[in-house]
Amino acid sequence: MTPLANLLLETDLIRTFVAISEFGSFSAAARQVNRTPSAISMQVKKLEGQLGRALFRRQGRAVSLTPAGETLLAYARDMLRLNDEVVSHFTQPAIEGSVSFGAPDDFGTRFLPNILRRFAATHPPVEVAVTLSTSDDLLDKLKNGKLDVSLVTGVKDGINDGLGDIVYTEPLVWAGVRGGRAHTLETLPLALAGLGCCWRHAAVDSLKAMGRQHRIAYTCENCQGQLAALLGDLAIAPLPESLITHQFERLGEADGLPKIGEYDIRICRADDLGQAASAFCEHVIASFKTL
Numbered sequence: 001m002t003p004l005a006n007l008l009l010e011t012d013l014i015r016t017f018v019a020i021s022e023f024g025s026f027s028a029a030a031r032q033v034n035r036t037p038s039a040i041s042m043q044v045k046k047l048e049g050q051l052g053r054a055l056f057r058r059q060g061r062a063v064s065l066t067p068a069g070e071t072l073l074a075y076a077r078d079m080l081r082l083n084d085e086v087v088s089h090f091t092q093p094a095i096e097g098s099v100s101f102g103a104p105d106d107f108g109t110r111f112l113p114n115i116l117r118r119f120a121a122t123h124p125p126v127e128v129a130v131t132l133s134t135s136d137d138l139l140d141k142l143k144n145g146k147l148d149v150s151l152v153t154g155v156k157d158g159i160n161d162g163l164g165d166i167v168y169t170e171p172l173v174w175a176g177v178r179g180g181r182a183h184t185l186e187t188l189p190l191a192l193a194g195l196g197c198c199w200r201h202a203a204v205d206s207l208k209a210m211g212r213q214h215r216i217a218y219t220c221e222n223c224q225g226q227l228a229a230l231l232g233d234l235a236i237a238p239l240p241e242s243l244i245t246h247q248f249e250r251l252g253e254a255d256g257l258p259k260i261g262e263y264d265i266r267i268c269r270a271d272d273l274g275q276a277a278s279a280f281c282e283h284v285i286a287s288f289k290t291l
Helices: 011-023 026-033 037-051 067-091 112-122 135-143 198-210 223-231 275-289
Strands: 056-059 062-065 098-104 127-133 149-154 165-177 188-192 214-219 237-240 248-251 261-269
Touching: 011 026, 011 037, 011 067, 026 037, 062 067, 067 112, 098 135, 098 275, 112 127, 112 275, 127 135, 135 149, 135 261, 149 198, 149 275, 165 198, 165 223, 165 275, 188 198, 188 223, 188 237, 198 237, 198 261, 214 223, 223 237, 261 275
Parallel strands: 098 127, 098 149, 188 214
Antiparallel strands: 056 062, 149 261, 165 237, 165 248, 165 261
């Protein structure tokens, strides 16, 4: 183990560690950071040697974090974020102007704080006008020139597939209020967004494929409206895994429910972006890489 006084964690090692944590295997992380799996293994061995702790549990080809790895992950994401901000601050040219940015409403508290803070740290003169709405509405605004950049949701081989560039992928899971009974009803009550929502289509398609009897009990374009139905134990809903807080529980095959699959977050751009909007795009993409 390297003496603490001489210990300096390399950004490259930290970036590889985060990639493995996010993708769950050395081979998937290797593709993400453009290295061979053997090089990834050597980097992990070096990092574990420096810290004197095992960071991953090996389970065949898959890996999971040890308690020490979980602790490091929180620090590692902060280290990468700060490193990227410092580099951007001193290498990016001074930019002024404005950018109009759209995102689905549930991103308001989940992703936007990190995106906006990162951008403000390196481009404080730029005004950012934020619009929160449905993916359908955001795409219309982008097409009509009312937005420069927008995040939208999509699913593979489904709604919005092929649009923009994928910046983040996350599992969709069934959720109900903790200790609730809505999922035990013979006809499953659902709280869903409107017809243009990719979560809705993926969830309903999975139930139809299973032959599970269901009904749409509540609809709301705002995610908070769906959560209200869950908190009242009036329905269950398909939600991104990261939205499952202590108030809710994840439901699955043991509860007689099918797997839903994953959804993507995609970044879409207007044609002929200005300097401010182009810089903002780069920061959005970089922000998701640190999640």
